[in-house]
Amino acid sequence: MTLRAVPVGIGHYLPERVVPNAEFEAMEGLETSDAWIKSRSGIERRHFAAEGETTSQMAVAAAQKALSHAGLEAADVDAIIVATSTPDLTFPSVATMVQAGLGMTKGFAFDVQAVCAGFVYALANANALIVSGQAKRVLVIGAETFSRIMDWSDRTTCVLFGDGAGALILEARESAGTSEDHGILATDLNSDGSFKDLLYVDGGVSSTGTTGVLKMQGKEVFRHAVEKLTQTASTALEKAGVGIPDVDWVVPHQANIRIISGTMKKFGLPMDKCIVTVQDHGNTSAASIPLAMSVGVQEGRIKPGDLLVTEAIGGGLAWGSVVLRW
Template sequence: MTSERIYSRIAGTGSYLPEKVLTNDDLAKFVDTSDEWIASRTGIRERHVAAEGETTSDLSVHAATRAMEAAGVSAADLDLIIVGTTTPDIIFPSTACLLQARLGANGCGAFDVNAACSGFLYALSIGDKFIRSGDAKTVLVVGAETLTRMVDWSERTTAVLFGDGAGAVVLKADSETGILSTHLHADGAKKELLWNPVGVSAGFRDDQPNAGVRIQMAGSDVFKYAVKALDSVVEETLEANGLDRHDIDWLIPHQANLRIIEATAKRLDMSMDRVIVTVDKHGNTSSGSVPLALDEAVRSGRVQRGQLLLLEAFGGGFTWGSALLRY
């Protein structure tokens, strides 16, 4: 007698964006840039910025509540909470613990995952493994960031890119097909191409004593590496599932740069009509990017139950990953 196979299925999605919107024209008032310069290089037109005192856990609460409502679950139903973030409220306790308390989900496991822009996919993969192993039946997975707190507003190459936001999904154990596979990778040797060189143990780098908590990036190098890495993980994902690229109904990519998104779509021979794009309205929200795009696609009616979705992301570390799922 064989036991029934368990899958983790996305039962509900949710998202939240801060009220304040910063357009490219707004940025041009205090940074040497323009709407044309930003849009032509990144595809970004505007981004949301957290209000003073508004934290990553604040954004997470809104996104999580909406996902739970969509899934029809309560705080008492949650077995595990995982938050992907690189901008936690405080060093400890984790943002997931802060979120747990605010949701009233006392007693379940809760922890953060820091994989920069790949954080949500790393967290999703972990949640999937907990459900497949039978250790959890209902898992809340959140990707949330207040990246604008790490932006040097005088540095136009990074100031124009980032925004704040949060997205969430509720995973539930199911006998019906859900997440088919996840694939995670990293290359820590490339850390200085995209990083924040400040920490608790390392402190400030000796050669950059005044760096502060801000994002540093070698844009062209990151672009080249990202395109190659995402090509590779897309191929890996399709091969692992015995699928052809034309089997994919929707590509839901990390929203960092429209040119990277277009390059991945071209590799898949996909029309941009089958790609979810929110980078123009959200900017790069790091861990929040993929779940924000997924929630928008679901709530707009574009993504339908039964469709095959490919999620992918690339971020500092370097980290990158993918998830293939039947929604």
């Protein structure tokens, strides 16, 4: 028998404030429009956290929904992993704040920082904890408040990002050890630090002592994205012993509709096999995959037995993918 990390509950949280593209049109000096934003990104609106609303608070809200969906209590969870690039504090981790927020007094919690690829990295870590026997149930969360690190004078970046959180609970279950098993079948992680200058925040504790704002070379990121996302997903599918025709749903990082459609074209899959939420959420970085996955489940599109492939690329550059059966 093989131990698999099987999804048993999912949930998401979005801040109340919805920001349509029209708000950016009205910003003095930004020189953008709804048509310009939609044509380049596919984004129509996004959510921004309220004043005083933190990454950990959103993560707790998403976690509570995932626990409810799974029919579990916080005490049933052994570990929490939060993927985020926008923590409440330099330390302690957001994950320990979530642990406290849920009333957990046992287990362990830590953060993973791989920017937009963070949730994929967190899933891979959770899977490793489960298959090695270190945890029976792991709560995996992606949560971001990217609205706090925007340069509001840069129309090429500030219109792209949003805030939110998504949470997935993985549980150890014995399986036959075949590609028909439920749960995570394969993971693939990659990074190349030589591309740091393509996407970064120009601040930090040990350099400037400031938070900084996001800087991105959009054309270069796009150029790397489609190629690397296709490569990592293909590798993970091969590891899982399945092929592109077996995929029921692609649940990609929701960065840009052009990247998503370009990747789907490379896969040779129609867009109706892709869960797309970028139009409503914008790019929520590490939160985007669990948000999209939760929406897919909530809408009844993702069903038990469906084969999913998730893939993401973010600053670092860091990229990766996970193949799982729901």
